[in-house]
Amino acid sequence: MISAASLITAGIIIQVWSLRPGRAGARYALQLPAIFLYSLGGSLVLFTAFPESLSEGRALGFSLSGAAGFVAFFMLSSLGWLSRTFSRDKAEREVRRLQAENRKLAKRLTLAELLGDNVETVAKGEKRKLRVVGRRGRFVGMVSGNLVTVFGVDVWVNSENTRMEMSRTNEPTISAVIRYNGGERDGGGHLVNDLIASELATRMGDMVQVAPGYALSTSSGELLKTNSVKKVVHVAAVEGEPGSGYRPVRDLARCVHNVLAEIDRLNLSGETLRSVVMPLLGTGSKDSDISRTAETLIGASIDYLGSHDSSKIREVYLLAYTSIQQIACEVALEAEEQLMPNHGSEIV
Template identity: 55%
Template sequence: MPAVLLYSLASALFLYSIFPDSVSEGRAMGFGLGGAAGFAGFFMLASYAWLSRTRSHDETASALQAATKENARLRKRLDIALAAHDAPLPPARSTRYETPIKGNRRHQLGMITGNLANVLGVDVWVNPENTRMEMSRITESTISATIRYHGGTRDVAGHLVADRIALELAEQMADCTHVAAGHVLITGPGELRESHGVKRIAHIAAVEGEPASGFRQVMDLERCVRNLLGELDRLNEAGEELRSVVLPLLGTGGGNSDLGRTAEELASAAVGYFQGHPASRIRTVYLLAYTDAQVEVCRSVLTVLPELNGLARK
């Protein structure tokens, strides 16, 4: 009200200062108005008419602002609830799915669900390792630890007595402290040959670490896949028979990487490699989906990629 009154009086005074001979007469609310008061009354009525039209817009804007604040509050509660929720669980059983590449009868992609320790009959297990090629302790819940423990020699009580894969990897790293991101080193499978039918372990530098900062996923996942499959094909050319590969979602173990983006980049890179190397002796690359969340992500990626013909259970 005071703002409208001051605005009206100022407008009337401004007009009269420019046009001193101006005349205005009218009636408002039963009163006669003339001169400067008439002009002021006119501006006041016009202002109230305009304000009445914009009231609905103001109410809408106010409701939108309130809804935005409520949405932010609910999102914060959801984030807290998700952070406190149990980690995603592995599927109840290990299941294998495959999908052919369009126009390519020789190669295919697939998905294996569940714990890597339950995977049987795949020629090559991929170990997503750090650039220092230092395997995890066997008590950690990582792919590296699983491979290290099950590939080592154990006594009747299940204790590791010969750290076969880790020792072989350390021998290859004897002359250097670290490797480039995406570099691949191949070792034997240790005890996994007899227990799981594994022929080779491919250690790929998929994460980079910094002191007191942990590990982060390397930037070029396509190079990781290209180096991996290229090295396996080199061994195939040398006389080995490495036809199938199980590939974890590289660098996602710490929970700080995008699962969907990672799965899509790995699958697309494998398809691209096969398209560029139609004579590759590798037949199938399986993405390893360890948790129920990873299963849904991998299923979605392998279903929607245009180069694939649709996922089917084997």
């Protein structure tokens, strides 16, 4: 009787588990093991309590009797009932798909409406990450808010031009934020030792410019003390023309690949770099497409983490500084099929 009770209990646990919302659309297949356990448990109960009982019949061309006959009868009856759930599962999958599509469309509409308004910055940051399907311990996500409020991320990515010339410190760019906050300042807040920009110029050496997507790293200067940033990776994400300004490079996915490859190169040399945050590369120019950029960067991050088994990188975040960028990142993350949904979020 103990064995029968164990089988029936296991069947109940599996059936309850299969009824959870996340199992919608696949309940028929998930309940098959429960049916088998019920059948075995029920037959053990019956023929233990009534050893003289008989059960005979035919199933699939075979004659069955005793416990086998009872099990076959129970399973065939249950399977006949469950076969009707195929249509229900199909309908439920379609409903869930349409609901998800409606949520994405609603956010895209909100994004389109915001594009016509003044851009608002996100005051309070939130960190959200989703696990890459099939890659245990590897995540892609977003951090909303000002970059200087991000703490505990090992690597900051700087979206730079192909000449690797950092922005002036009073310009509203990621490059300027990193340059100013990474340098030594006097009591009045004036930059007195341009640590990161000087090191970047040294790394460039005699090179006037680099190829689009090229990435190289520097130390993080004062950011190590203030934000626990270990390295800054500079990537050539925009290129300029005289009289025309800057525009994003064509292959932003290559930028992501080169950034992550540079971080892994540093890991091989003895660094311990597990997390990285990068801005929406090239979206500061007038020709940028925020939504498409978010989708491209997320997809490229997933591709890299999924194809480099030896990579030491565990978390890749996009930085959403404005409300428009935040919505674009949320839509792109939810639309990505290679990310597990609802992993969680936390306040930065």
